[in-house]
Amino acid sequence: MTRISVGGDQPYDVIIGDHVSPQVAGFVEGASRAAVIFTASVSHDASHAVHSLIDAGLEVTPIEVPDAEAGKTVQVASGCWDKLAANGFTRSDVVVGVGGGALTDIAGFVAATWLRGVRWVPIATSINGMVDAAIGGKTGINISAGKNLVGSFHPPAGVLCELSALRSLPPAQLTAGLAEVVKCGFIADPVILELVATPTESLRELIERSIRVKAHVVANDLKESGLREILNYGHTLAHAIEKVEGYTWSHGNAVAVGMVYAASVGARTGRPDFTEQTRKLLLDLGLPIGYEGDWSALRAAMAIDKKSRGGALRFVLLDDLARPVTVPVDDEDLLMRAYEDLRA
Incomplete structure (x- = not known):
C-alpha cells in the first residue's frame, strides 16, 4: 500500500493498493450517514465500502447511477439529491463515490452541491479515475453545450485507489x-x-x-x-x-x-x-x-x-x-x- 499526500489549504491523502476500499471508514469520522454512489459495473467494490461503513456504525444509502458519461447529468444529480433529502442527510454526513472517472465526477458534484458542500470520498476503480478524476477536487456534470461545463472545486476528505479493480476491466x-x-x-x-x-x-x-x-x-x-x-x-x-x-x-x-x-x-x-x-x-x-x-x-x-x-x-x-x-x-x-x- 502506498500513501501520497496532496497538500494545499485542504490537504488529504491518496491511498493506493489492493483491497483498500474498506479503509473508507477511516475518512468518515463524525458522520452518522453515508451515501454510496456507484455503477452496476463496480457493485463488488461498492459492497466492500458499504459493509465497512455499516461496521463503523453508519446508516448507508446505496445509490446506483448510469455508467460512464450517461451518469453525469443534472437529472442524475437531482435523483441523488432527492435520495439524500429522503434519508435526512446533514452537513456532518458523507458521500462516497465508487467507480471510474465519470462516477467520481458526479459523486463529487453531488457532495459539493448538497447543503452547499458535504464531505466526500472517491474510491477510484479505473486508471483514469485514479490518476486524474478522483484527485484535485474538480467535480462536474455535462450539459448539451459541452463536457464538464457545470461543476465545482470541492476537495475530497481522502482518495482510495482500488488496484484490484483494474484486473477485471475490459x-x-x-x-x-x-x-x-x-x-x-x-x-x-x-x-x-x-x-x-x-x-x-x-x-x-x-x-x-x-x-x-x-x-x-x-x-x-x-x-x-x-x-x-x-x-x-x-x-x-x-x-x-x-x-x-x-x-x-x-x-x-x-x-x-x-x-x-x-x-x-x-x-x-x-x-x-x-x-x-x-x-x-x-x-x-x-x-x-x-x-x-x-x-x-x-x-x-x-x-x-x-x-x-x-x-x-x-x-x-x-x-x-x-x-x-x-x-x-x-x-x-x-x-x-x-x-x-x-x-x-
Whole structure:
C-alpha cells in the first residue's frame, strides 16, 4: 500500500493498493450517514465500502447511477439529491463515490452541491479515475453545450485507489486509461514515457508517478487559475470530440487524439515537434492517433473550452518535455491544418 499526500489549504491523502476500499471508514469520522454512489459495473467494490461503513456504525444509502458519461447529468444529480433529502442527510454526513472517472465526477458534484458542500470520498476503480478524476477536487456534470461545463472545486476528505479493480476491466478500458498517464509523462515526468512501453509490468509505478504529478499541480493551484491548466494537455480537442460524438468515445481515446493534435499545433507554432513520438507511443499502446469528423462542429465545441479567455482559444503546448505552456492560438488556418494532420 502506498500513501501520497496532496497538500494545499485542504490537504488529504491518496491511498493506493489492493483491497483498500474498506479503509473508507477511516475518512468518515463524525458522520452518522453515508451515501454510496456507484455503477452496476463496480457493485463488488461498492459492497466492500458499504459493509465497512455499516461496521463503523453508519446508516448507508446505496445509490446506483448510469455508467460512464450517461451518469453525469443534472437529472442524475437531482435523483441523488432527492435520495439524500429522503434519508435526512446533514452537513456532518458523507458521500462516497465508487467507480471510474465519470462516477467520481458526479459523486463529487453531488457532495459539493448538497447543503452547499458535504464531505466526500472517491474510491477510484479505473486508471483514469485514479490518476486524474478522483484527485484535485474538480467535480462536474455535462450539459448539451459541452463536457464538464457545470461543476465545482470541492476537495475530497481522502482518495482510495482500488488496484484490484483494474484486473477485471475490459482490455480496451484499461488501455484508454493510459492516455492520461502518457499526458503526465509529457507535461511533467518523462520517465513515464519510458516505463509505459511495458505498462503491464510497471502499471503500479505508472499510476503512482502520475498521481504524484497531479498531486503536485493541484496542491499549488486548486482552482485552475494558472498551473493546473497544464493538466489539460490534449484536452482542448478531446472534449470537443467527446461532445461531437455524443460521449460515445471514451475520454482516454479522445485525449490520445487530442495529444497528437496538440503536438501538431505546437510544432506549427515553432515549438519542438513531438508529433511522431506521440503517434508512435500511442499506437504501440493501442490508442487511436487519428480522427475523421466535421471540423466546423469541433471548432465550435472548442470555442467554449474552459481555458478560453475573452473569446481567445488557448492551448497547452510543449516548449520541451516537462515544459508545458498555455498560449493563445488565433491562427485559424494553422488550427485547421493541424487538424488535417489527424486525417492524413
